[in-house]
Amino acid sequence: MRRILIANRGEIALRVVRACRDLGLSPVMVYSEADRDSLPVRLADAAVLIGPPPAAESYLDIDAILDAARRTGADAVHPGYGFLAENPEFAEAASQAGLVFIGPPPESMRTLGDKVEARRLMSRHGIPIIPGLLDRAADAAAIADFGRREGYPILLKAAAGGGGKGMRVVRAETDLASALRAARSEAKSSFGDDGVYAEKLMEMVRHVEIQVIADDQGNAVHLGERECSLQRRHQKLVEEAPSPALTPDMRRRMGELALEVTRASGYRNAGTIEFLVDGEERPYFMEVNARLQVEHTVTEMVTGIDMVRAQIDVARGRPLPFRQDAIAPRGWAIECRILAEDPANGFRPHPGRIAALRLPSGPGVRVDTALQPEDEITLHYDALVAKLVTWGSDRQEAIDRMIRALREFVVAGIRTTIPFHLEVLSGKDFRAGRFDIGWVEREMGRLREGLEAEGPDAEAAAVAAAVAALEERERSRPAAPSSGGPSPWALSGRRNLMQGRAVRPTWE
Amino acid sequence: MTVRLTARCGGSAWGLAARRQAGVRHIVAFEGADRIAEVEGAGPIRRVSIDGRIFEACVARTSPQVDGARGEADYDVTIGGRLYAVRIADPLQAGDDRSRAARADGPTEIRSVMPGKVVQVLVAPGQEVTTGEGLVVVEAMKMENELTAPRPGRVVAVAARPGEAVEAGALLVTLD
Numbered sequence: 001m002r003r004i005l006i007a008n009r010g011e012i013a014l015r016v017v018r019a020c021r022d023l024g025l026s027p028v029m030v031y032s033e034a035d036r037d038s039l040p041v042r043l044a045d046a047a048v049l050i051g052p053p054p055a056a057e058s059y060l061d062i063d064a065i066l067d068a069a070r071r072t073g074a075d076a077v078h079p080g081y082g083f084l085a086e087n088p089e090f091a092e093a094a095s096q097a098g099l100v101f102i103g104p105p106p107e108s109m110r111t112l113g114d115k116v117e118a119r120r121l122m123s124r125h126g127i128p129i130i131p132g133l134l135d136r137a138a139d140a141a142a143i144a145d146f147g148r149r150e151g152y153p154i155l156l157k158a159a160a161g162g163g164g165k166g167m168r169v170v171r172a173e174t175d176l177a178s179a180l181r182a183a184r185s186e187a188k189s190s191f192g193d194d195g196v197y198a199e200k201l202m203e204m205v206r207h208v209e210i211q212v213i214a215d216d217q218g219n220a221v222h223l224g225e226r227e228c229s230l231q232r233r234h235q236k237l238v239e240e241a242p243s244p245a246l247t248p249d250m251r252r253r254m255g256e257l258a259l260e261v262t263r264a265s266g267y268r269n270a271g272t273i274e275f276l277v278d279g280e281e282r283p284y285f286m287e288v289n290a291r292l293q294v295e296h297t298v299t300e301m302v303t304g305i306d307m308v309r310a311q312i313d314v315a316r317g318r319p320l321p322f323r324q325d326a327i328a329p330r331g332w333a334i335e336c337r338i339l340a341e342d343p344a345n346g347f348r349p350h351p352g353r354i355a356a357l358r359l360p361s362g363p364g365v366r367v368d369t370a371l372q373p374e375d376e377i378t379l380h381y382d383a384l385v386a387k388l389v390t391w392g393s394d395r396q397e398a399i400d401r402m403i404r405a406l407r408e409f410v411v412a413g414i415r416t417t418i419p420f421h422l423e424v425l426s427g428k429d430f431r432a433g434r435f436d437i438g439w440v441e442r443e444m445g446r447l448r449e450g451l452e453a454e455g456p457d458a459e460a461a462a463v464a465a466a467v468a469a470l471e472e473r474e475r476s477r478p479a480a481p482s483s484g485g486p487s488p489w490a491l492s493g494r495r496n497l498m499q500g501r502a503v504r505p506t507w508e
Numbered sequence: 509m510t511v512r513l514t515a516r517c518g519g520s521a522w523g524l525a526a527r528r529q530a531g532v533r534h535i536v537a538f539e540g541a542d543r544i545a546e547v548e549g550a551g552p553i554r555r556v557s558i559d560g561r562i563f564e565a566c567v568a569r570t571s572p573q574v575d576g577a578r579g580e581a582d583y584d585v586t587i588g589g590r591l592y593a594v595r596i597a598d599p600l601q602a603g604d605d606r607s608r609a610a611r612a613d614g615p616t617e618i619r620s621v622m623p624g625k626v627v628q629v630l631v632a633p634g635q636e637v638t639t640g641e642g643l644v645v646v647e648a649m650k651m652e653n654e655l656t657a658p659r660p661g662r663v664v665a666v667a668a669r670p671g672e673a674v675e676a677g678a679l680l681v682t683l684d
Contacts, residue, residue: 411586418586418591421589463536465563466594467536473569
């Protein structure tokens with residue numbers, strides 16, 4: 001293996017470019033017109049334009065990507081996460097084109113990618129699953145019947161799904177028809193398959209997942225757990241490793257369960273086994289993410305293992321360089337997903353141009369981002385703009401460092417989830433590790449109130465800074481602008497304002 | 509040269525006087541409060557001192573241009589990771605608010621809350637809808653959001669077209 005084509009964009013593409021550099025391999029990028037000048041494209045050895053901004057015409061275009069691989073002489077392909085990462089047809093097409101696919105074999109991807117097939121497989125192997133339907137083509141009547149039998153609330157899930165798409169919570173039968181229509185439509189547009197099934201909605205539970213990696217020689221190890229309970233609408237917002245909720249005994253049991261899942265599905269390369277854990281410390285298998293995950297960073301920080309490097313090594317047929325008993329997590333790591341969303345307005349997407357950027361740094365801080373000043377955040381892709389990760393010798397230190405880093409992080413031009421993260425991380429519940437998958441939605445009212453509260457001096461400082469910016473803007477404007485028409489404020493309003501009223505500034 | 513302005517931020521409103529000193533230094537005095545802010549620096553990230561305490565403020569304009577009709581300009585200012593939405597207004601033009609508040613009860617307009625793409629239109633003109641009934645599905649950042657009727661009523665107009673890109677605030681459906 002000499003040259004790896006990266007079939008992705010943004011921070012994860014950059015992550016793989018960096019792994020290639022560390023290994024002395026040559027990274028090649030594909031990009032859409034929206035990503036022409038992106039950081040991973042700049043840092044690659046070669047890059048090929050594969051289409052216009054919409055993903056369906058670029059990052060999901062298998063033929064265009066394989067053609068780019070052929071033209072640039074790539075001998076392997078890394079899919080990142082999202083886009084084609086869990087698409088078995090892409091993995092197969094890549095192999096047929098003579099490329100090494102850096103990920104699991106298409107067969108296990110196919111079985112695990114279908115949530116219902118995966119549930120059946122786990123059920124056969126005696127692995128506890130969430131109560132629900134085992135029929136992937138459940139019709140409305142079967143789902144209504146399940147709801148009546150198990151009791152509401154229930155959760156509709158896309159059989160082919162992942163990443164929270166095609167999922168809907170249904171709290172009463174009267175809402176079922178509308179929710180089913182929405183879930184099917186979203187499943188169809190996200191995965192090209194409108195199959196939806198139902199599970200019992202598990203509430204007051206934690207989301208704990210186990211990272212595994214397996215090689216071609218039959219070695220499989222787990223790299224411990226990640227706690228991902230802080231989520232909103234099934235989108236993770238904060239992840240950490242280890243989990244503050246697991247006892248050493250549970251950690252061992254869940255690690256063993258995860259390896260059983262790995263073996264049962266003939267899995268190779270890196271993958272994640274997701275569980276829900278209830279108040280009685282019982283784990284329930286939820287699904288396997290047959291790819292590298294967004295939050296692999298926290299596992300890297302506590303194990304010291306470069307996950308992307310391990311993926312590449314396994315894909316080129318090398319045995320895992322570490323054994324289970326050599327993996328000992330050290331310290332604590334936390335990740336905040338910084339999204340281009342406005343937490344004060346229902347996490348509404350907030351695209352825009354990055355007017356200014358300053359990334360945090362210092363002891364224990366890692367930032368995975370492809371952001372550059374002047375970059376445009378568009379609605380074509382997901383809202384993740386940066387992953388802010390901190391490490392500490394214990395959980396409290398990791399939290400303190402995260403708060404410090406969030407306060408240093410400056411992104412202007414878009415609204416981000418930074419104020420939300422600051423509010424969560426500063427709270428007593430997070431500090432005590434007291435939360436479950438419903439915490440964010442239950443606490444959101446209180447969290448929203450805290451988003452701006454930092455005292456009158458800070459508000460005054462904000463006003464003063466804005467006034468200074470406005471003043472400079474107005475002053476630098478030519479008296480008779482050549483285009484765009486005169487500013488009413490500059491030409492008339494201001495003049496009236498200053499001349500028509502007595503001004504008694506307090507400093508005179 | 510000194511200018512007088514009013515500003516809102518969070519729940520507070522201030523009258524203030526601003527003066528530029530040599531270079532890129534601004535002095536902003538807040539009326540009725542014994543508070544003077546000094547702003548140093550050019551570009552989007554500035555240093556603000558109030559009573560010797562330093563704040564580092566990052567300023568981005570959110571209104572596309574100074575809105576002459578309303579005499580207002582909006583800014584997003586971030587300080588220490590927190591966001592402050594600031595509106596600066598010209599007090600001589602503030603009377604305008606009353607005419608905008610005059611809008612009475614009438615048709616309810618369902619508007620897109622975000623820029624996105626109309627995926628599906630679930631209703632047609634003339635159709636009676638109940639509270640919570642789905643009207644239009646809009647997709648943004650790969651998530652679909654169903655906009656529902658806020659009250660019972662009859663659909664009088666459907667502006668949304670499937671496949672069409674819409675801006676935030678775009679009119680989708682009108683209820684009588």
